[in-house]
Amino acid sequence: MALLECFPDRRTFLKSATVAAVGISGLTLPSDLAWSENSDVNILGPKPGYSPQVGTLVSMLTWMRMVVLMSVKGMEQKDLDHLFDANANTIGSLLLHLAATETYYQMNTFDGKKWDKWSDEVKRKWDVPMNLGEAARKTIKGNSLDYYLDILGKTREKSLAEFRKRDDNWLMAVDKDWPWGPTNNFCKWFHVCEHESNHNGQIKFLKKRLPGAKADSE
Numbered sequence: 165m166a167l168l169e170c171f172p173d174r175r176t177f178l179k180s181a182t183v184a185a186v187g188i189s190g191l192t193l194p195s196d197l198a199w200s201e202n203s204d205v206n207i208l209g210p211k212p213g214y215s216p217q218v219g220t221l222v223s224m225l226t227w228m229r230m231v232v233l234m235s236v237k238g239m240e241q242k243d244l245d246h247l248f249d250a251n252a253n254t255i256g257s258l259l260l261h262l263a264a265t266e267t268y269y270q271m272n273t274f275d276g277k278k279w280d281k282w283s284d285e286v287k288r289k290w291d292v293p294m295n296l297g298e299a300a301r302k303t304i305k306g307n308s309l310d311y312y313l314d315i316l317g318k319t320r321e322k323s324l325a326e327f328r329k330r331d332d333n334w335l336m337a338v339d340k341d342w343p344w345g346p347t348n349n350f351c352k353w354f355h356v357c358e359h360e361s362n363h364n365g366q367i368k369f370l371k372k373r374l375p376g377a378k379a380d381s382e
Contacts, residue, residue: 205226205227205230206227207223208220208223208224208227209223211223213328214327214328215330215331215332215335216332217332217335217336217350218327218330218331218332218334218335221327221335221350221353221354221357222324222327224354224357225320225323225353225356225357225360228357228358228360228361228364229316229320229360231360231361231364232259232262232360232363232364232367233313235364235367235368235371236255236259236309236312236313236367236371238309239255239309239371240309241306241307241308241309243255243371243374244256244259244305244307244308244309244312245305245306246370246374246375247301248370248373252370253296253300253301253366254300254301254304254305254370255367255370255371256304256305256307256312257293257296257300257301257304258296258363258366258367259312259313259315259316259367260293260300260304260312260315261293261294261296261300261363262316262359262360262363263293263312263315263316263319264290264291264293264294265294265356265359266319266320266323266356267286267290267319268282268290268294269352269353269355269356270319270322270323270326271286272352273349273352273353274326278341279343292304334349335348335349335350335353336348336349336350337349339352
């Protein structure tokens with residue numbers, strides 16, 4: 165997929181949420197409610213183990229991931245594979261798309277690779293979930309929620325490990341050749357965050373239209 169096109173529970177929610185928040189001052193969640201007063205997930209800002217601005221970014225990424233995990237909590241394989249129409253994406257493919265996007269931004273910002281200059285091996289693994297469309301509809305199915313959450317968790321763990329190695333100067337470094345125009349690493353990773361927000365909206369739209377879905381207050 166062209167860059168501008170995309171960007172214009174492991175067994176329980178508690179377990180998954182903890183994986184997503186790894187590295188942020190030992191954050192653990194005392195219940196399925198991510199908004200617990202005993203958790204610092206709603207405190208956006210610097211975090212121990214990271215430079216101030218990097219920690220602030222990490223807190224934003226963690227908050228958004230928490231919301232995505234809440235949206236897919238308890239979904240069964242049939243829900244993840246349900247295709248709303250011939251042009252839609254399944255919820256499972258959207259989850260894998262989030263991991264693909266984060267992986268490509270890791271390679272660009274951490275490894276210094278130009279966009280779409282990854283190895284053929286990387287493209288074989290990630291291009292289908294990155295591009296979505298017909299290829300994803302045909303191949304991304306038959307997986308449990310744990311499968312997707314494990315990939316998302318491991319991808320995020322790598323991001324957090326890399327963020328710990330970097331400082332605010334790196335975050336503010338500008339890529340003058342980026343397709344959008346001069347863009348710093350902060351903007352690139354803020355995009356990863358808002359990209360999850362965008363697709364979380366799609367996931368919630370599809371979730372409400374699953375066979376047997378119950379009406380809610382949203």
